[in-house]
Amino acid sequence: MNLRSTLLTGSVFALFASSSYADDWFPYKAMKTEPPFAAGGKQEEVLYTPLSKASQPWKICVSFPHMKDAYWLGVDYGVVDEAKRLGVSMNLLNAGGYTELKTQISQIEDCVANGAQAVVIGAISLDGLNNLVAEVSKKGIPVIDVVNGISSPDVAAKSLVSFYTMGHSAGEYLAKKHPAGSKDVKVGWFPGPAGAGWVEAANKGFQDAVKDSAVKMLDAKYGDTGKEVQQKLVEDVLQSNPDIRYVAGTAVTAEAAQGVIRERGLQGSVNLLAFYMTPGVYDGIKRGFILAAPADSMVVQGRIAIDQAVRILEKNDYIKHVGPKIFVVDQQNVNGVSRTSILPPEDFKPLFKVN
Structure with a gap:
């Protein structure tokens, strides 16, 4: 089976497959980057269709x-299913947080030592795994x-979206509401853990989108994507900036922030915006508590990564x-x-192994 027969390009196709479950998740509307891995690479629309079956039970870490x-729960569903x-x-490892780079490296080393034939990495650091990637690739x-995102040139493939575009999409949404010349509005900005590649990309995208508008960013507040950490950051910014209009991040x-806003009686005066989608954000938008969020279909990112791994192992063509x-x-x-086009099933629980 060649790439031409499984990955169809064109402009006339549906935004989603009928759902994100098993055999009927594909073909899925996607964007490929050419040349691959290039920061300024051009994007081209494709319909992504994976292999129908692997030729053998490859071991993927x-x-x-x-x-x-819930974001990583969605990616988990994608790789598992x-x-x-x-x-x-498939054996899934959980490093425990964005401060645990050494743990992630150690876990991957152990997985490779135990016979992994391919490795799929959601990286803690843009640059911090480069030596490991080089060793594994050799x-x-x-x-x-x-x-x-990983900056190493030794990765075999990337299944991801542009977090610059994600951040830019969120910022552009606000910039259109508050164009240059209108009354200035303050936005508290919470891009995530410092040093992570996706965070820096989203941060630049958001800044670029709002720079010529009436949206005025406060200094970015970085922190791990645990609920308690983010809640404390939001509380501190609201306390210091009583005239804030938006919380974005x-x-x-x-x-x-939804609970914080309710507790302080700020509904209607402080609005919320995310730069990626989770089940909680989706529900918040439906209930009117969150304005908007770009959707990056994290389930499909996980699915494509597994398909890429199998294609490479079987010496098949791949994007x-x-x-x-x-x-x-x-x-x-x-x-x-x-909902099922962009998020995991509501009843899905974390799974770490597929035999």
Whole structure:
């Protein structure tokens, strides 16, 4: 089976497959980057269709920064369900947080020592895993960069979206509401853990989008994407800036801030915005507590990473740099967006192994 027969380009196709479950999640509207891994690479629309089945039960190791929020639960569902569909073995590792780079490196080293034939990494650090990636690649074990971004040239493939675009989409949403010349509005900005590649990309995208508007950013407040950390950051900024109009940042920030806003009686005067989607953000938009968030279909990012790994192991053609097409979900269009197209099933619980 060649790439031409499984990955169709064109402009006339649906935004989503009928749902994100098993055999019917594909073909899925995606964007590939050419040349691969290039910061200024051009994006081209594709319909992504994976292999129907693996030729053997390959052993794939998957490493996540943590499982503290529903975003990574969604990626978990993607890698688990796609491993089952393809018929491969998958072992998922959880480093415990964005401060645990050494743990992530150690876990991956152990997984490789135990016979992993491919490694999928949601990286804690943009640059901090480069030596490890080089070592693993030299052993003939392909490394797939999923979601967060790794700067190493030794990765075999990337399944991710542009977090610059995610941050820019969120900032652009506000900039359109408050164009240059209108009354200035203050926004508290909470991009996530300092040093993570996706955070720096989203931060630049958001800043670039609002720089010529009436949206005035406060200094970025960095922190781990745990609910308690983000809630404390939001509380501190609200305390110091009583005239703030928006709280924008990670999905966890928006989720945690809902309670803070209610407790302080700030509904209607302080609005919330996230730069990526989770079940909590989706529900918050539906209930009118969160304005909007770009959707990056994290489930599909996980699925594509597993398919890329299998394609490489089986010496099949594959797209080196690809991710789902980004679109903004807000209170005006949320009822027309299928939840199962962009998020894991509501009853899905974390799974760490597929045999």
